[in-house]
Amino acid sequence: MAEPAPxxxxxxxxxxxALWALCWEAFRREWLLLSLGMLLLAAIGPVFGLVEGLVSGALGFAAGEGGMAVAGVLVLLATPFILVIQGVMQLGVHRVSWAVLRGGTATFPDFLGQWRKILSYVVLSVLGFLVALATVLYAAFLNTLIPMFMTLAVSLERAGLGWLGMLTAGGLSLVVILLSGYSLFRMMFLLSVAMLELACNDAAGPLVAFRNARVITRGQLRWFLLFCLISVPLLLLGALMLGVGVLPALALDHLLLVGLYLTLRNGVDLGTHEKASDALREVASGSEV
Structure with a gap:
């Protein structure tokens, strides 16, 4: 495939x-293959899970208790494999959408060509899990403060300052909720862009993709919130079309996310991180020689 245009x-x-118009035009041109990519992505997990269940059931039926133990080990080993397969296919969907939005043509080689990044995907997934865990724990800690605010409100009410208690507890609880929501949405935005960066930037490893995502998303959370607000009615509209519109709606929604990523990436200064990545690759190649 020819190199896509800038x-x-x-x-x-x-x-x-303007972003919506660009994504809609690209979707009209390649909607069938984009929807097929979403279908494959949605079906791969259940298909592998069905095969896993059939094999496990056959082993358990044929070998009794020993077969059940083997089947349990098989399930334990197969689940991470299925998750990785789904993740790599997700990178392929990212790559295809990237090519389409830049004027290229969606092809299955582009969709399947992300297998070479399987190790990078695993590393970035582990890093993303740790970031998500830390964010969730932080949000949970903030939410534990709300009962304390309610206790303060009750104490002030007993002292004859009920209005002050309600105002204080309500205000502080609202701040906690907003901070929790901000943290969670910021984490979702960051991890989504990190995966897009890994898929669309062949020069970026997992750590560079994560660092670049931090730079790309800094100060741009409002656009991700707008994307989420648009996604909900879009997916609902697809579901209302007797279910047949769900896959095209998912494809258009994903195309909009990739378009947002490309827009925010275009014009941001990533030179420091990319030069550092180039230097690391040169050192590695020199040590191999």
Whole structure:
């Protein structure tokens, strides 16, 4: 496939309606293959799970208790494999959407060509899990403060300052909820862009992809929130079309996310991180020689 053209939108000068128009035009051109990619991505997990269940059941039926033990080990080993397969296919969907938005044509070689990044995907997934865990624990800690605020409100009410207690508890609880929501959405945005960076930037390993994602998403959370607000009615509309519109709606929704990533990436200064990555690769190649 020919090298795709540069993406026309930049974070320094763009409008969301221009991004929507660009994504819609690309979707109209390649909607069938994009929807097929979503179908494969959605079906791979259940298909592997069905095969895993059939094999495990056959082993358990044929060999009794020993077969059940083997079947349990098989399930334990197969589950991470299935998750990795789904993840690599997700990278393929990212790559295809990246090519389509830059004027290229969606092809199955692009979809399947991300297998070479399987190790990078695993490393980035582990890093993402740790970041998600830390974010969830932070949000959970903040939410434990709300009962304390309620206790404070009760104490103030007993002292004849009920209005002050309600105002204080309500205000502090609202701050906690907003901080928790911000942390969770920031984490989702960061990890989504990190996976997109890994799929679309062949020069980026997992750590560089994560660092680049931090730079790309800094100060841009409002656009991710707008994307989420648009995604909900879009997917509902697809579901209302007798279910047949779900896959095209998912494809368009994903195309919009990739377009947002490309827009925010275009015009941001990633030179420091990319030069550091190049230097590491040169050192590694020198040590091999």
């Amino acid at each position: 993406f026309p939108l930049s974070r320094t000068d763009w409008r969301f309606d």
